[in-house]
Amino acid sequence: MTTQQTTERRMTGSAGWLPHSIDKRIRVLAWASLISQAALVVTGAAVRLTGSGLGCPTWPRCTADSLTNTPEMGIHGIIEFGNRTLNFILVAIALALLVSLWNLRRTRRDLWWLSISLLAIIPLQAVIGGLTVLTHLNPWVVNVHFLVSAALVSAATLLVRRTKDAGGKSTLGVSPILGRLGWVVVALAAVTIYLGTVVTGAGPHAGARDAVRNGIDPLVATWMHAIPVGLLVAATIAALLVSRHEDKRFADRSGNDSLPDISETTVALTIVLMAELGQGIIGVVQSYMAVPVSLVAIHVFGATVILAAVAAAWDSMRSRPPLP
Secondary structure (H helix, E strand, C coil): CCCHHHHHHHHHHCCCCCCCCCHHHHHHHHHHHHHHHHHHEEEEEHHHHCCCCCCCCCCCCCCCCCCCCHHHHHHHHHHHHHHHHHHHHHHHHHHHHHHCCCHHHHCCEEEEEHHHHHHHHHHHHHHHHHHHHCCCCCCEEEHHHHHHHHHHHHHHHHHHHHHHCCCCCCCCCCCCCHHHHHHHHHHHHHHHHHHHHHHHHHHHCCCCCCCCCCCCCCHHHHHHHHHHHHHHHHHHHHHHHHHHHHHHHEEEEEEEECCCCHHHHHHHHHHHHHHHHHHHHHHHHHCCCCCCHHHHHHHHHHHHHHHHHHHHHHHHHHCCCCCC
16 A cells, blocks of 8 residues: 555545445445345235234334243234334445445445435334334325335436446436436336335235225325326336437447447336336236235235336436546
8 A cells, every 4th residue: 555545545544344345245235235125115015915014013022021022922913013123224225235335435435425315214114114113004194104115216227227337427427308217207106106106005915904094085095196106107218218219329429339228227227117016916806806916916926126227227218427
């Protein structure tokens, strides 16, 4: 190490044993964060679909006398407490990721603030989960619980995508119209996800036998959800066509045969569209089959995939300045 490098590390308060660039350790932690956030969504769905929402009847303890589930609580207590325990794993991963980014907190502020956001929101998510129990699975509180998970999945996806390139790839070449379409896709995806939670609150899978529903007719809620789904698919197709047009125009201007014919944005939007179409088919089938548990579980997982895909596509359509 040169004298200049040593001086720079002292000035920035760097720790020699922590990464000084995006390496395998940071990438593994970013993927672990995304996978664990998706697992929280899936296990949360398992809690609801198995009727284990009040498997632990109180919070923050599992019972008035025990921090953990007891044998008398059976499988419902195991499922509910298992979902709660996952929050500790999420906090540990988020904390490890934040520490690993310490030396990059100035040069990669995007990663630094994303990791701080994850670490700050996870405890809040646990508190909201506790409120769902204390309110006996009020459907509107349950909606908020899922929406916070959606935000965490999206943030973790951004972390994964931005740690893929050690230099922080710039996307200054994105056209204004594609950037606006990216925001339209994100907005419609957010509305679709929210109205999906409203459908859930009107449906039969309440999470517990005596849990109340939101009082909206399930058919009405389904149609409310279906309208933004159609608009989302249309916006995604429009963004995909614009992105493909830009790919061809860029290839014609550059005249470099070694460049890829399809951009990262086009690939990301193609994945989003495939996920949306698959999710739509599952949604229609489950409606006609009286929402069986198996299809609902797949539908929840599909929503998680769409959240991650939309976040990645949106990030690829943003114009960001070059990183140091």
